[in-house]
Amino acid sequence: MNVLSEQIDVEQFSDQGYAVIDSVFRPEDFKALRDGYSELLDREAAGMLATGSIDSYDASLPFDERLIDVCRQCEEIDWTPFDITFTLFGLDAADSKPIYLGKPIFDILRHPRILDIAEQIVGPEIYCNPIQHVRIKPPQGDQTLTRKNSIILRSQPWHQDLSVTSEDANDTDLLTVWVAVTDATEEMGCLKVIPESHRRNDLMPHCPVDVKQGPSIPDKYVPKEVVKSLPVKAGSVILFHRKTIHGSHSNLSDKLRWSLDLRYQPVGQPTGRDIFPGFIARSETYPERVLADHSEWQRNWQEARDKLIKMGDNSVLAREWSADAPWCA
Ligand SMILES: O=C(O)CCC(=O)C(=O)O
Numbered sequence: 001m002n003v004l005s006e007q008i009d010v011e012q013f014s015d016q017g018y019a020v021i022d023s024v025f026r027p028e029d030f031k032a033l034r035d036g037y038s039e040l041l042d043r044e045a046a047g048m049l050a051t052g053s054i055d056s057y058d059a060s061l062p063f064d065e066r067l068i069d070v071c072r073q074c075e076e077i078d079w080t081p082f083d084i085t086f087t088l089f090g091l092d093a094a095d096s097k098p099i100y101l102g103k104p105i106f107d108i109l110r111h112p113r114i115l116d117i118a119e120q121i122v123g124p125e126i127y128c129n130p131i132q133h134v135r136i137k138p139p140q141g142d143q144t145l146t147r148k149n150s151i152i153l154r155s156q157p158w159h160q161d162l163s164v165t166s167e168d169a170n171d172t173d174l175l176t177v178w179v180a181v182t183d184a185t186e187e188m189g190c191l192k193v194i195p196e197s198h199r200r201n202d203l204m205p206h207c208p209v210d211v212k213q214g215p216s217i218p219d220k221y222v223p224k225e226v227v228k229s230l231p232v233k234a235g236s237v238i239l240f241h242r243k244t245i246h247g248s249h250s251n252l253s254d255k256l257r258w259s260l261d262l263r264y265q266p267v268g269q270p271t272g273r274d275i276f277p278g279f280i281a282r283s284e285t286y287p288e289r290v291l292a293d294h295s296e297w298q299r300n301w302q303e304a305r306d307k308l309i310k311m312g313d314n315s316v317l318a319r320e321w322s323a324d325a326p327w328c329a
Contacts, residue, residue: 008120008239017198017244018230024113025235030181032104037082037136038063040100044081045070064256071138071153079152084260085132085276086308098305100134101298109262110292114177115282117237118264121175124284129174129263130276131164137189137257140250155189155250157216160197161263162242163206164214165272167319170203172269176240180232181258189251190231191238194223197245204245206321207328215321217245218328273317277304 013019045057045066054073058066071077080087080097084105108114109128118126137153161176162169184190206215222245229249230238240246251257264281265271271278277300279291291297322328 008117010120013121013239013241016195017241018193018195018246019239020230020232021117021237021239022233023235024117024237025179027234029111029235033102033108033181034063036100036102036104037134038066040082040102041066041070048074067136067256068138077153082134082136083152084134085130086305096309099301101301103294105134105260106294106297108179108260110281114179114237114262115264117239118175118177119282121239122173122264122266124282125267126280126282127265127267127269127271128279128281129265129271129273130278131161131271131273132262133260135257135259135261137251139252139254139256140189141252141254156214156246156248158194158219158222158245158247159206159214159216160204160243160245161240162203162272163321164318165242166270166274166317168270168274169272172242172265172272174242174272175264176242177262177264178238178240179260179262180234180236180238181260182234182256183232184257184259185231185253186229186249187251188253188255188257189249190229190257191246191248192227192229193240194245195226195228197223198241198243200243203243205325205327207325208321208323216247221327275304275307275311275317277301 007021009019041063042059045054045059048054048070049057053075054070056073057070061069078097080099082100084100086099109132115126133152135152140154161174165172165174178191182188204217204221206217208215232238267280267283277297279297279300280286280289281291283290
């Protein structure tokens, strides 16, 4: 445990609201994930061919070329099957697609190197918070690729992660662990942060920009005097405090920018997404409660999906940001 402790500047994290840790993963650590997504894309593309959303698909091409080609051909790629959590906006019908619950993701969520990092911020009783995403962003300079695609595939506007939880999680020590699967240079749309922005007491005002976009802070409220871009190499990890204002640049390169954003917190605090299944990832006190069974994790998400479909209205899942609020004018 704590093999990486010397690499994490916990003081800088408390002071600045973020930390960058280089070389946490090697390329081979992502092989299973890449293979899983390659198969997933083949399956999804077969469905798109059958329904006529795309006209052609060359399975012999490398993954990046296949995904870019699919994005270019279809009106709008449905990201649900590629993501690892439910959208707050689309799970209102029994025909919404299952999310990706492959073992490679479960293994990364429980990866000892990630938990060693999280432990230094949230302590030894670690809960894997279920607000988590896989983002594989196509080149945004090519308007045909992204004009209609959901925000998850585009640059992310300024926000605090606390803005997407329900209010009962206001005091949860929520840690965002952002993992670079590919390089993320500034041209490729790396993250950007406002250092020290987590120190203010209140959550900033956020506004919903459109139905597929998470809440974002209106430009006039973003203290942009000190914006820091965070370019990183594949395998690096970036940590954010729940109130740190951050976003990402547009991917103006011709490559895919692939990342995971995962979240951890101490066991026993509200997750801010009650109905989604988190799990105990590490515990000294109750080691027998740690979830190590991939099938059980899958089942938990499937049960949550059934519940959500029955509920119909997902708006209860997170705090409400109204476009009619005075700060959105
Ligand atoms: O990966 C990105 O572009 C944005 C990630 C982000 O904003 C987050 O993890 O909260």
